Amino acid sequence: MSIPSGIRSSIPSQLKLRPRGDRQPNRASGAALPAKMTARGVKVFYGAKQALKGIDLDIQENRVLALIGPSGCGKSTFLRCLNRMNDTVEGCRVEGRIALDGEDVYGKAVDAVQLRARVGMVFQKPNPFPKSIYDNVSYGPRIHGLASGRDELDEVVQTSLKRAGLWAEVKDRLREPGTSLSGGQQQRLCIARAIAVSPEVILMDEPCSALDPIATAHIEELIDELRANYTIVIVTHNMQQAARVSQRTAFFHLGEMVECDDTEEIFTNPRDERTQGYITGRYG
Amino acid sequence: MTDLVEQDVAAVTPSPASSTPPKSRLRGEAFARRLRARHAAERRFRLAGAAAVALAALILVLLLGSIVAKGASAFLEARIRLEVTLDPAEVADRNYNGLLRRALYAHFPQVTDRAGRRVLNDLLSSGAPYELEAMVAKDPALVGTTQTVWVRADDQIDQLVKGGYRRDLPESERGLSDAKVAAADALLASGALAQGFNTTLFTAGDSREPEQAGIGGAIVGSLLTLLVTMALSVPVGISAAVYLEEFAPKNRWTDLIEVNINNLAAVPSIIFGLLGLAVFLGFFGMPRSAPLVGGLVMALMTLPVIIIASRVALKAVPPSIREAALGIGASPLQTVLHHVLPLAMPGILTGTIIGMARALGETAPLLMIGMVAFIVDIPHGLTDSATVLPVQIYMWADSPERAFTERTSAAILILLGVLILLNGAAVILRKIFERRW
Known part of the structure; x- marks a missing residue:
C-alpha cells in the first residue's frame, strides 16, 4: 500500500534531512548485547525496481526482533535476505553486507544450503510437507545427517515437537499426514520442523497472519519460550503482537529502515514522525 | 460467480444520487423479471450441455456398436473335424496335405471324381497341413495312430458358417460355388464343421490367407x-x-x-x-x-x-x-x-x-x-x-x-x-x- 501523498508531504522536511548517525540501530540497553547478525547498507533490487534502500540493522542474540511497517515496505524482503531465500527469486539482486557471526552470508565461503540450515524460516502460510508429521520434522535432520540411527531421529522429532508445544497433541498420530492438522497446529509443526535442525536464528514471516486468535496466542507463547535458545526475527502486521513478543522493534517504510529500538521505546516514545504515524494507525 | 452477480446488480442499480433507494430496485417487478430471465438462461445452457453430452455418447455408441457388430465374429473361427491316420510313410514324406485330404474324403464316400475332390480340397485352409505338422512335431509318439483333429477351414467356409454369404443369391453373384456350399452344409449337419475360439487371431503374424492371419x-x-x-x-x-x-x-x-x-x-x-x-x-x-x-x-x-x-x-x-x-x-x-x-x-x-x-x-x-x-x-x-x-x-x-x-x-x-x-x-x-x- 502506498502512502497518500498528503501524508508524505506532511512529514517535516527536517526529519528527512536528519543525519544518519542519529539513526544508529544500537542504543541504550541494546548496545550491550552481542549481535548475532548484522546488516550494513543492504540494498535489494527486483529487476529495475529497488525494494530496499540501504538497511543497517543489528540482530541481537537470544532476542526477538520484530519488523513492522506498512505492506510493501520491504520487511519481508529484508527477512528473506537473511537466509538468502531471495536467491530463488528471479531477477533479485542484493547489495551490501549481511553477516552471521561476523561472516558475510553472501560471501564465497558460505553455502546457501548450509546458511539456511543455520538460519531457519517459518512462513506466513503454514506449509507442512504433504507427508506424515514424523517425516515433516525428521526431514531436516535426515538430509543434514544430524541423527545417526532410528532412535536418535525419534529423539530429535520428539524434542522438536515438545519445544514447539505440539507433542501432547500429536504423539499418538505421528504417522498421519501433517496436512491433516488444524492451521495453528500446522504452523507449530512448521516451527518444530525448523527447530529440528537446531538453527541459530529463526526467521518468521508473519507466522500468525493465517491463524485464529487462540492459535496465535499459542504461537506467541512459543516464540517467547524459544527466545532462550534461538535468535528470532519476526515480521508482523500486528503491532500488539510486536509489542507482546519482541524486545527490539524495527520500523520499515518505503524500503528504508526508519528506526530500530527497544520495543517499549518504539511504542511509547518513537523518535520519527513516520513511526508515530504508523503505530498510532494514521496509515499502514 | 459472486463477482458476476454483483456486477449484474450494480448494472441495474441506479447510482446513489438517484431518488429511488437501491433496496427497492432489488425487490421490484423489473428485477424479478430479470431474475427469471437469468434462471431461464441457465436452464437453457444446462440443457444444451446435456444435449451435447448425449450426442457425443450416441455417436460413440454407434461407432463402437458397428465395430463390435462387425468384429465380434472374428473371435470365432470355423474348424473341421477329421479322423487322421498318421501313416509313418506319409509322415516321413511330410505329406500332411495328403493325410488331411484322405481324412476329409472319408466324410464324403460318394465323391470319387477329381472335380468333386477339388471342391473338397478347397474346404480346408492352406495352413491346415502346418497345424498337423506342428502337432506331430510336438508329440512324435502320435505317428502310426489315428487321431481326431480339428483343423482350420478355408476363410470362405468360415464366412459361410458365420452367415457372410447370402444363400439366396445365384451362384455367379455369390462368389462361392454351390458345390462348396453343399459340402459345407453336409459337414455342418454331421457336426464335423463347427466354430471355436479363434486363437490364431492373437498368436499368428500376418498372412495372405485371412484364416491364418493374426495380430x-x-x-x-x-x-x-x-x-x-x-x-x-x-x-x-x-x-x-x-x-x-x-x-x-x-x-x-x-x-x-x-x-x-x-x-x-x-x-x-x-x-x-x-x-x-x-x-x-x-x-x-x-x-x-x-x-x-x-x-x-x-x-x-x-x-x-x-x-x-x-x-x-x-x-x-x-x-x-x-x-x-x-x-x-x-x-x-x-x-x-x-x-x-x-x-x-x-x-x-x-x-x-x-x-x-x-x-x-x-x-x-x-x-x-x-x-x-x-x-x-x-x-x-x-x-x-x-x-x-x-x-x-x-x-x-x-x-x-x-x-x-x-x-x-x-x-x-x-x-x-x-x-x-x-x-x-x-x-x-x-x-x-x-x-x-
Whole structure:
C-alpha cells in the first residue's frame, strides 16, 4: 500500500534531512548485547525496481526482533535476505553486507544450503510437507545427517515437537499426514520442523497472519519460550503482537529502515514522525 | 460467480444520487423479471450441455456398436473335424496335405471324381497341413495312430458358417460355388464343421490367407516400439521438464527453447517420419521396418507432449512446498526430488500415458520408415522387421476378402482394449501416487 501523498508531504522536511548517525540501530540497553547478525547498507533490487534502500540493522542474540511497517515496505524482503531465500527469486539482486557471526552470508565461503540450515524460516502460510508429521520434522535432520540411527531421529522429532508445544497433541498420530492438522497446529509443526535442525536464528514471516486468535496466542507463547535458545526475527502486521513478543522493534517504510529500538521505546516514545504515524494507525 | 452477480446488480442499480433507494430496485417487478430471465438462461445452457453430452455418447455408441457388430465374429473361427491316420510313410514324406485330404474324403464316400475332390480340397485352409505338422512335431509318439483333429477351414467356409454369404443369391453373384456350399452344409449337419475360439487371431503374424492371419506380430511390434519410445522419451522428457521448470534461468534462450517445444508438439507426425527416414535410416544406416527406428521416431514425437505435460504438473506444485524445503536447507535438487517431483508425479504420469497412447495409435510416421510392410514373422528383437497394430489395421482394411473385414474390426477392438488398459493403468498409478501423501 502506498502512502497518500498528503501524508508524505506532511512529514517535516527536517526529519528527512536528519543525519544518519542519529539513526544508529544500537542504543541504550541494546548496545550491550552481542549481535548475532548484522546488516550494513543492504540494498535489494527486483529487476529495475529497488525494494530496499540501504538497511543497517543489528540482530541481537537470544532476542526477538520484530519488523513492522506498512505492506510493501520491504520487511519481508529484508527477512528473506537473511537466509538468502531471495536467491530463488528471479531477477533479485542484493547489495551490501549481511553477516552471521561476523561472516558475510553472501560471501564465497558460505553455502546457501548450509546458511539456511543455520538460519531457519517459518512462513506466513503454514506449509507442512504433504507427508506424515514424523517425516515433516525428521526431514531436516535426515538430509543434514544430524541423527545417526532410528532412535536418535525419534529423539530429535520428539524434542522438536515438545519445544514447539505440539507433542501432547500429536504423539499418538505421528504417522498421519501433517496436512491433516488444524492451521495453528500446522504452523507449530512448521516451527518444530525448523527447530529440528537446531538453527541459530529463526526467521518468521508473519507466522500468525493465517491463524485464529487462540492459535496465535499459542504461537506467541512459543516464540517467547524459544527466545532462550534461538535468535528470532519476526515480521508482523500486528503491532500488539510486536509489542507482546519482541524486545527490539524495527520500523520499515518505503524500503528504508526508519528506526530500530527497544520495543517499549518504539511504542511509547518513537523518535520519527513516520513511526508515530504508523503505530498510532494514521496509515499502514 | 459472486463477482458476476454483483456486477449484474450494480448494472441495474441506479447510482446513489438517484431518488429511488437501491433496496427497492432489488425487490421490484423489473428485477424479478430479470431474475427469471437469468434462471431461464441457465436452464437453457444446462440443457444444451446435456444435449451435447448425449450426442457425443450416441455417436460413440454407434461407432463402437458397428465395430463390435462387425468384429465380434472374428473371435470365432470355423474348424473341421477329421479322423487322421498318421501313416509313418506319409509322415516321413511330410505329406500332411495328403493325410488331411484322405481324412476329409472319408466324410464324403460318394465323391470319387477329381472335380468333386477339388471342391473338397478347397474346404480346408492352406495352413491346415502346418497345424498337423506342428502337432506331430510336438508329440512324435502320435505317428502310426489315428487321431481326431480339428483343423482350420478355408476363410470362405468360415464366412459361410458365420452367415457372410447370402444363400439366396445365384451362384455367379455369390462368389462361392454351390458345390462348396453343399459340402459345407453336409459337414455342418454331421457336426464335423463347427466354430471355436479363434486363437490364431492373437498368436499368428500376418498372412495372405485371412484364416491364418493374426495380430500377434503387430502386438509384439507395437510393444517393442513402445518400449523404445518409453525408455527414451520418459526419462529425457521428465528431466528436460524439471530442468526447464526448476533450474534453468529465465532468459531469451530458454524462452526460445520453450517456444520450439510448443511448436514441436504441433508438428504433423508424418514430418517426424520423414526426419526418421532421413536421419536414422539415411544417415545412421539403421535397419528398415525395425521397432528400434519406429520407437526412436515415436520418442521424438512424444517428447514435446511429455515435456509440456510435466512442466504444467511441476508448475501446479505450490511454491510454498519449495520454500519449505529450501527454508530448512534442502539443496535445490533435494527439493525437487523429495518434494516437487512426487507431488507432480500424477500429472506427469497422465501426460506420459497420453503421449504413449498417442504413439500406440500412430501410423503416419511409420509409413516413412518402412513399417507398413507385409511381415509374416513375429519379431524377436528391436531390429527385426515388424509392423504395429494400427498399421496392421490399415493394411487389413485394404484387403478385399470378407474375412479380413471382420478381422479389421476385431483388431480395432483389440487396439481399443489396449488403450483402455493403458488409461486404466494411468488411473491406478495416479491413485497409488496420491495415496502416499
